[in-house]
Amino acid sequence: xxSPAKKILIVDDDHDFAEAVSSYLEAQDYVVxxxxxxxxxxxxxxxxxxxxxxxxIVMNERTExxxxxxxxxxxxxxxxxxxxxxxxxxxxxxxxxxPPDSGWLAHDEFFSxxxxxxxxxxxxxxxxxxxEAKA
Amino acid sequence: xxEPAERETIVIIDDDYAIRLSCKKILSKMGFRAETFEDGxxxxxxxxxxxxxxxxxxxxxxxxxxxxxxARVHEMxxxxxxxxxxxxxxxxxAVAAMKCGAYDFLPKPFSPDELRLIVNRGLERxxxxxxxxxxxxxxxxxxxxxxxxxxHQLQTPLVAIHQYLSVLKNLEHTEDxxxxxxxxxxxxxxRTGEMQTIIKDWLTLARIEGDTLSRQRVKVDLKRIVxxxxxxxxxxxxxxxxxxxxxxxxxxxxxxxxxxxxxxLFDNLIVNAIKYNxxxxxxxxxxxxxxxxxxxxxxxxxVGIPERYRxxxxxxxxxxxxxxxxxxxxxxxxxxxxxxIVSEMGGSIAVESEVDVGSTxxxxxxxxxxxAGEEDNNRSxxxxxxxxxxxxxx
Numbered sequence: 001x002x003s004p005a006k007k008i009l010i011v012d013d014d015h016d017f018a019e020a021v022s023s024y025l026e027a028q029d030y031v032v033x034x035x036x037x038x039x040x041x042x043x044x045x046x047x048x049x050x051x052x053x054x055x056x057i058v059m060n061e062r063t064e065x066x067x068x069x070x071x072x073x074x075x076x077x078x079x080x081x082x083x084x085x086x087x088x089x090x091x092x093x094x095x096x097x098x099p100p101d102s103g104w105l106a107h108d109e110f111f112s113x114x115x116x117x118x119x120x121x122x123x124x125x126x127x128x129x130x131x132e133a134k135a
Numbered sequence: 136x137x138e139p140a141e142r143e144t145i146v147i148i149d150d151d152y153a154i155r156l157s158c159k160k161i162l163s164k165m166g167f168r169a170e171t172f173e174d175g176x177x178x179x180x181x182x183x184x185x186x187x188x189x190x191x192x193x194x195x196x197x198x199x200x201x202x203x204x205x206a207r208v209h210e211m212x213x214x215x216x217x218x219x220x221x222x223x224x225x226x227x228x229a230v231a232a233m234k235c236g237a238y239d240f241l242p243k244p245f246s247p248d249e250l251r252l253i254v255n256r257g258l259e260r261x262x263x264x265x266x267x268x269x270x271x272x273x274x275x276x277x278x279x280x281x282x283x284x285x286x287h288q289l290q291t292p293l294v295a296i297h298q299y300l301s302v303l304k305n306l307e308h309t310e311d312x313x314x315x316x317x318x319x320x321x322x323x324x325x326r327t328g329e330m331q332t333i334i335k336d337w338l339t340l341a342r343i344e345g346d347t348l349s350r351q352r353v354k355v356d357l358k359r360i361v362x363x364x365x366x367x368x369x370x371x372x373x374x375x376x377x378x379x380x381x382x383x384x385x386x387x388x389x390x391x392x393x394x395x396x397x398x399x400l401f402d403n404l405i406v407n408a409i410k411y412n413x414x415x416x417x418x419x420x421x422x423x424x425x426x427x428x429x430x431x432x433x434x435x436x437x438v439g440i441p442e443r444y445r446x447x448x449x450x451x452x453x454x455x456x457x458x459x460x461x462x463x464x465x466x467x468x469x470x471x472x473x474x475x476i477v478s479e480m481g482g483s484i485a486v487e488s489e490v491d492v493g494s495t496x497x498x499x500x501x502x503x504x505x506x507a508g509e510e511d512n513n514r515s516x517x518x519x520x521x522x523x524x525x526x527x528x529x
Binding site (some may be wrong): 014015017019020021023024033058088113114115116117118 | 290291292293294295296297298299301302304306314315319322326
């Protein structure tokens with residue numbers, strides 16, 4: 001028996017970026033769902049219950065991603081879902097004066113955009129395993 | 136008795152009682168709050184406490200010298216204007232006082248009018264200095280914001296292109312990639328186009344701000360400009376299922392200005408009207424000449440602009456984002472550029488809008504006036520459509 005494929009939610013307002021990343025991950029046998037803004041991401045997260053979330057920061061609002069991460073962390077059933085934050089504007093999170101371990105941002109990994117796809121895929125694999133769990 | 140809230144304070148430091156008394160009287164009558172001190176030490180204490188806009192300082196005083204008072208006042212606040220009173224009106228003392236940072240000097244004896252004149256001039260200078268410093272700070276802030284935003288705006292498409300290319304490279308051997316290759320190349324091209332537009336807009340704005348944009352002042356017929364732009368966007372309007380209409384007066388609508396700038400201005404307004412319209416919508420560009428002014432309105436039947444955004448509309452990088460407009464491409468610089476162009480020409484731009492009904496952008500510019508000796512009325516429409524039409528009278 002094979003368990004269901006691992007699911008990843010990408011929240012990014014740039015449709016092209018989301019399309020490129022999702023195509024790569026789909027090729028790795030992950031199931032990918034896309035949202036293009038924070039609220040939609042939150043809604044999809046609750047509905048789809050992804051195994052991992054990839055989150056952009058600067059969307060319509062400059063810090064939309066941060067607040068979406070906070071909101072996800074406040075949601076009981078989503079608390080434990082790993083969140084990978086991807087951003088091009090901030091090359092390091094300390095720009096915000098928030099220590100990464102303060103729990104405020106509470107993401108699990110940070111990648112700066114453009115992202116090295118094999119490296120991202122490797123981190124995802126380490127975190128949630130292969131896309132389609134082999135029989 | 137009611138007093139103006141921000142009465143300027145003036146400090147007078149002089150050991151001569153008669154001078155203190157008369158200065159206080161004259162300045163109080165002018166509506167200032169005048170405070171007098173009889174020596175440098177008390178005077179400096181008074182300056183520190185009262186934070187005056189201007190100080191009148193006698194150069195020759197017992198104790199701390201007038202020169203030193205000037206220096207110490209400016210240590211506290213370099214924007215306090217200092218006027219010195221000198222009983223030895225020689226070039227030497229005047230020059231020395233100026234070197235110490237005094238704004239001007241009053242040779243004893245002086246008349247009330249001389250005092251009034253010099254105080255008013257000094258305060259005016261202070262006002263200008265403060266204003267220009269504030270403008271500088273604002274410009275610096277804007278510049279910082281500008282750089283951050285433009286970087287992000289350029290980085291966003293660049294990241295998307297990079298991501299497509301890197302995925303294409305990594306997916307080289309899959310069928311999926313082959314199927315998507317063509318589509319993704321098109322997207323990459325579209326995104327490079329986006330970057331080019333950003334850079335173009337950015338440069339236009341920088342040129343307007345740096346005053347290096349061509350400041351040609353020729354006779355330009357807006358009727359002609361509007362017609363040209365509408366013709367250019369016929370196709371884009373068709374793709375968006377909106378119709379374009381020009382409702383311009385019979386006579387020419389001539390203004391004196393820069394042809395390119397005016398084209399950019401109406402181009403921006405018309406493109407916005409198309410982009411923020413709804414399928415089946417309409418765009419009307421109407422013109423009216425009245426009382427020495429030409430008013431051109433770009434009227435759309437589009438999504439409208441919520442009231443809370445209207446004030447921000449002409450700010451750099453501001454874009455109305457809502458559900459309906461998610462995919463509207465743009466740099467957020469168009470209206471900022473438009474406003475700068477209009478201001479530069481001494482005109483005005485305003486917006487009226489109703490959500491879901493549409494928006495009207497109204498541009499008012501001074502009508503072209505023939506130079507002395509020229510007779511410019513009643514010209515036939517044929518003549519006015521000439522692109523080379525300049526200041527030629529008939």
